Amino acid sequence: ESIPAAGSKLMPADIDAFLSGPIVAKTATGGKPFSEREMPAKQRVLMSRLQRGNQLVVPGMMSVVADWGPIESLRADVKSRGGDFQPSAFTMFAYCVARAAKDHPIMRTTLVGDGTLRTYDHLQLGVAVALPGDELVVAVIEDADSLGWREFADRARAKIDMARHGKDQATEATTLSITNMAGHGIRDAMAVVVPPGVITIFLGEPFTGLANVPGELRPQRCANVGITIDHRLINGVGGADVLNSIKKNVESIRELATE
Numbered sequence: 001e002s003i004p005a006a007g008s009k010l011m012p013a014d015i016d017a018f019l020s021g022p023i024v025a026k027t028a029t030g031g032k033p034f035s036e037r038e039m040p041a042k043q044r045v046l047m048s049r050l051q052r053g054n055q056l057v058v059p060g061m062m063s064v065v066a067d068w069g070p071i072e073s074l075r076a077d078v079k080s081r082g083g084d085f086q087p088s089a090f091t092m093f094a095y096c097v098a099r100a101a102k103d104h105p106i107m108r109t110t111l112v113g114d115g116t117l118r119t120y121d122h123l124q125l126g127v128a129v130a131l132p133g134d135e136l137v138v139a140v141i142e143d144a145d146s147l148g149w150r151e152f153a154d155r156a157r158a159k160i161d162m163a164r165h166g167k168d169q170a171t172e173a174t175t176l177s178i179t180n181m182a183g184h185g186i187r188d189a190m191a192v193v194v195p196p197g198v199i200t201i202f203l204g205e206p207f208t209g210l211a212n213v214p215g216e217l218r219p220q221r222c223a224n225v226g227i228t229i230d231h232r233l234i235n236g237v238g239g240a241d242v243l244n245s246i247k248k249n250v251e252s253i254r255e256l257a258t259e
Contacts, residue, residue, distance in 0.1 A: 012208050041137055049093060057193045058072035060236060063226035063242055066250045068206045072221055073255050087153040090180050091201070092257070095152050096249035097178060097201055098125055098144035099256055108145075110175045110196040122146050124198065126170060126177030127156070128157050138170040139163035139175060149257045172196050182206060182223070191228040199242065202226035225250070 101123040125144035209222040
């Protein structure tokens with residue numbers, strides 16, 4: 001069956017739209033007892049994106065341990081004040097990622113064809129959102145790096161709510177995504193980069209570790225923050241700069257949230 005194209009050339013968005021439609025052909029086979037069900041349309045779209053990524057992306061991965069105490073402290077203060085504005089610790093982390101894009105244009109860049117770098121004026125920040133049945137969609141916070149703290153938190157909540165109702169928002173301009181496993185007991189993982197994205201940020205479950213202070217042994221709330229880069233356009237030092245910028249923002253969240 002042919003895939004219709006919106007323009008003169010078949011694009012990834014055309015494939016996603018085709019896969020989101022109903023399955024026309026069904027097959028059956030004999031043998032032992034079994035049951036079958038159609039793969040959900042959202043998973044078929046994700047599978048297609050992952051397969052395209054596997055063919056194109058040259059992945060590189062690294063991680064750092066961030067001091068998670070400042071975010072937990074700010075979250076506790078916000079909760080104690082009460083009111084309608086109750087951003088989560090993850091929303092604070094996402095803001096740290098968005099702010100890093102101000103100083104790192106590579107976070108807003110994608111590869112067009114084999115040799116053209118397209119840098120967007122602002123970051124279209126993707127957030128992976130899990131749905132029941134192990135389905136996954138992406139919320140997108142538009143122009144995330146241009147927003148102040150309150151506006152960012154409000155927009156993030158609205159976009160994530162849309163995703164939880166099944167609305168996948170990924171576009172060709174979504175160059176970076178965050179995957180959050182903090183609520184699932186996972187501290188480390190190798191995240192996948194899905195084109196046109198070039199960076200995926202992983203946030204692990206917070207834990208109590210040791211502060212990295214020479215000559216001092218004291219407990220510290222920690223979180224592993226990982227980055228997977230598309231090595232075709234980002235090298236190791238560039239990826240490390242992005243990762244360390246996010247780490248710095250995490251540890252300075254109280255100052256960022258008052259600007």
